[in-house]
Amino acid sequence: MKYNKVLENIKTYEAGKPIELVVREFGIAAEDVVKLASNENPIGTSPAVKQAIIDNAGKAHLYPDDSMFELKDALAKKYKVNENNIIIGAGSDQVLEFIARAVLDETSSVLMSAVTFAMYEIYAKQMGAKIYRTASYEHRYDEFIEAYRMHKPKIIYLCTPNNPTGDATSKEEVLKIIHAVDKDTLIVVDGAYMEYAAAKESKYAMEPNDILAYPNVIYLGTFSKAYGLGGMRVGYGIADAEMINQIYKMRPPFNISSLSLAAAIAACKDESFVVESIALHQEQIKRYETFAKDQGFEYIESYTNFITYVFSEQRDSTKIADALLKRGVIIRNLASYGMNAIRITIGTQRQNDIFFKHFLEVIA
Numbered sequence: 001m002k003y004n005k006v007l008e009n010i011k012t013y014e015a016g017k018p019i020e021l022v023v024r025e026f027g028i029a030a031e032d033v034v035k036l037a038s039n040e041n042p043i044g045t046s047p048a049v050k051q052a053i054i055d056n057a058g059k060a061h062l063y064p065d066d067s068m069f070e071l072k073d074a075l076a077k078k079y080k081v082n083e084n085n086i087i088i089g090a091g092s093d094q095v096l097e098f099i100a101r102a103v104l105d106e107t108s109s110v111l112m113s114a115v116t117f118a119m120y121e122i123y124a125k126q127m128g129a130k131i132y133r134t135a136s137y138e139h140r141y142d143e144f145i146e147a148y149r150m151h152k153p154k155i156i157y158l159c160t161p162n163n164p165t166g167d168a169t170s171k172e173e174v175l176k177i178i179h180a181v182d183k184d185t186l187i188v189v190d191g192a193y194m195e196y197a198a199a200k201e202s203k204y205a206m207e208p209n210d211i212l213a214y215p216n217v218i219y220l221g222t223f224s225k226a227y228g229l230g231g232m233r234v235g236y237g238i239a240d241a242e243m244i245n246q247i248y249k250m251r252p253p254f255n256i257s258s259l260s261l262a263a264a265i266a267a268c269k270d271e272s273f274v275v276e277s278i279a280l281h282q283e284q285i286k287r288y289e290t291f292a293k294d295q296g297f298e299y300i301e302s303y304t305n306f307i308t309y310v311f312s313e314q315r316d317s318t319k320i321a322d323a324l325l326k327r328g329v330i331i332r333n334l335a336s337y338g339m340n341a342i343r344i345t346i347g348t349q350r351q352n353d354i355f356f357k358h359f360l361e362v363i364a
């Protein structure tokens with residue numbers, strides 16, 4: 001069997017390990033496993049969301065509303081945009097896929113930072129496109145513009161705040177990059193963690209409205225992180241109506257389940273849950289910063305719901321991640337991103353206590 005040639009250099013995305021795997025492989029009870037690997041919301045989901053899922057269970061035999069009017073309406077009100085500026089995906093991941101399919105082919109290239117969200121590369125490679133990266137993981141204007149002028153990529157990915165490093169790019173810097181790029185290059189501003197950055201420091205806060213005037217720029221958001229809906233798979237893209245029109249042609253019908261739609265609509269209307277989540281996060285992340293300073297670890301200042309600890313040569317992130325896993329603590333090893341570092345999602349007080357206890361023993 002001969003598969004599409006583009007598959008030869010695509011590595012399957014390595015998802016965060018599930019709790020079930022640790023239970024199976026190491027015989028640890030599920031309630032003792034601490035999962036801080038996938039940037040999920042540690043306090044769960046809003047009670048209003050759970051109620052909406054229950055209330056809609058009886059409609060499971062019906063196809064969902066394919067226009068997704070109610071969710072678009074809620075997002076339009078939240079961001080002060082029009083419904084025709086919005087596309088909904090099964091996670092913002094699916095919107096990334098639509099974008100890649102809408103503009104790339106085997107003659108094109110894309111540009112992204114040295115260390116960033118792994119799916120940009122995978123979707124681009126699926127289309128046969130070539131990948132260019134800047135030298136550093138920060139989104140530096142000079143590096144992006146130099147590479148842009150040299151390679152004329154069809155897509156530039158700006159991930160702010162950036163996953164898996166946690167740093168953010170200021171709105172001013174993002175707009176400077178947008179201004180320096182011509183309209184034939186599509187720019188993705190991926191704000192998957194924007195709620196955390198905006199709450200921390202206003203100069204990093206970006207909204208869809210900041211980019212709507214540019215016909216070649218799309219803003220992506222997700223319900224998977226601050227809204228606590230990772231399991232429901234809902235994300236969105238907001239852009240100029242003509243871009244949305246074009247990308248829409250790549251969308252399969254009913255791409256969001258009715259329960260996921262109901263959950264996202266309820267989540268949109270319960271901002272207090274996000275406020276509560278961020279308050280807990282801001283209190284708990286301080287413990288990780290203090291811990292790193294006390295133990296002499298380097299960390300990257302985080303604008304997200306996770307923190308990245310960067311190790312010196314004496315330590316090996318793979319060994320540390322494996323040792324933690326055997327103890328039922330799942331974190332993300334960044335060796336596959338070329339970094340001797342680990343990424344830890346900030347958990348609840350109790351989860352973080354367990355992390356620190358095991359981590360101290362592992363590094364001793």
Ligand SMILES: *Cc1c(COP(=O)(O)O)cnc(C)c1O
Nearest residue numbers: 091092093117163192222224235
């Ligand atoms: C989590 C994440 C997404 C999208 O997640 P979905 O669950 O597919 O919405 C997009 N970009 C980045 C950088 C992420 O970390």
